[in-house]
Amino acid sequence: QLxxxxxxxxxxxxxxxxxxxxxxxxxxISSSSYYWGWIRQPPGKGLEWIGxxxxxxxxxxxxxxxxxxxxxxxxxxxxxxxxxxSVTAADTAVYYCARILPDGYTIFGVVIGRFDYWGQGTLxxxxx
Amino acid sequence: xxxxxxxxxxxxxxxQTARITCSGDALPKQYAYWYQQKxxxxxxxxxxxxxxxxxxxPERFSGSSSGTTVTLxxxxxxxxxxxxYYCQSADSSGTYPWVFGGGTKLTVL
Numbered sequence: 001q002l003x004x005x006x007x008x009x010x011x012x013x014x015x016x017x018x019x020x021x022x023x024x025x026x027x028x029i030s031s032s033s034y035y036w037g038w039i040r041q042p043p044g045k046g047l048e049w050i051g052x053x054x055x056x057x058x059x060x061x062x063x064x065x066x067x068x069x070x071x072x073x074x075x076x077x078x079x080x081x082x083x084x085x086s087v088t089a090a091d092t093a094v095y096y097c098a099r100i101l102p103d104g105y106t107i108f109g110v111v112i113g114r115f116d117y118w119g120q121g122t123l124x125x126x127x128x
Numbered sequence: 129x130x131x132x133x134x135x136x137x138x139x140x141x142x143x144q145t146a147r148i149t150c151s152g153d154a155l156p157k158q159y160a161y162w163y164q165q166k167x168x169x170x171x172x173x174x175x176x177x178x179x180x181x182x183x184x185x186p187e188r189f190s191g192s193s194s195g196t197t198v199t200l201x202x203x204x205x206x207x208x209x210x211x212x213y214y215c216q217s218a219d220s221s222g223t224y225p226w227v228f229g230g231g232t233k234l235t236v237l
Binding site: 037039046047048049052060062063064096103105106107108109110111112114115116118119120121 | 129158159161163165169170171172173176177182214216218219220221222223224225226227228229230231
């Protein structure tokens with residue numbers, strides 16, 4: 001059974017960089033069949049897609065966060081990571097990692113799919 | 129940016145049918161997905177590609193599409209179905225390949 005687990009600091013100071021890692025177990029992150037993504041949810045609010053990555057390193061970012069986001073993959077550790085720079089209180093949220101199962105079509109070269117497996121989520125608070 | 133619009137809340141009595149809508153300009157051309165999220169838990173996929181149901185999801189969950197609106201229907205609602213429901217889709221340009229609606233709180237009276 002595939003499992004995803006987020007890890008990283010639960011408290012980050014304003015203006016600093018938030019760093020999280022998602023460890024995948026029960027399957028290989030190097031599989032050509034899947035993409036991997038990050039989603040966040042501020043307390044009491046809805047879901048927001050942050051970005052996605054393929055094992056080869058191809059990335060897609062939410063345009064509203066693109067200038068601050070970097071997502072990378074480490075196939076040797078079966079992990080992928082999120083870095084969000086210059087954080088403010090508005091970045092306080094539960095951060096989820098998830099697997100993306102492609103649905104066989106693309107939009108201008110972007111593979112489209114569903115989030116079929118999710119991590120349990122980790123709360124990151126931005127505060128001094 | 130691209131937006132998907134959902135009603136904030138829907139209420140139904142046990143055994144009745146709940147319908148949750150999601151509207152977006154690109155929905156005639158893009159698939160929609162639905163997720164169920166219970167308090168303190170990660171979302172769970174309940175419908176994909178407008179109307180397909182993943183294995184393990186009860187048959188009372190169904191999805192449909194008509195023009196710029198997609199609908200999640202829960203027939204014979206049970207108390208355990210009380211949750212937040214989110215639609216997800218993409219815009220037509222590839223700029224926003226994954227977009228979530230604002231979510232709908234389903235209350236079972």
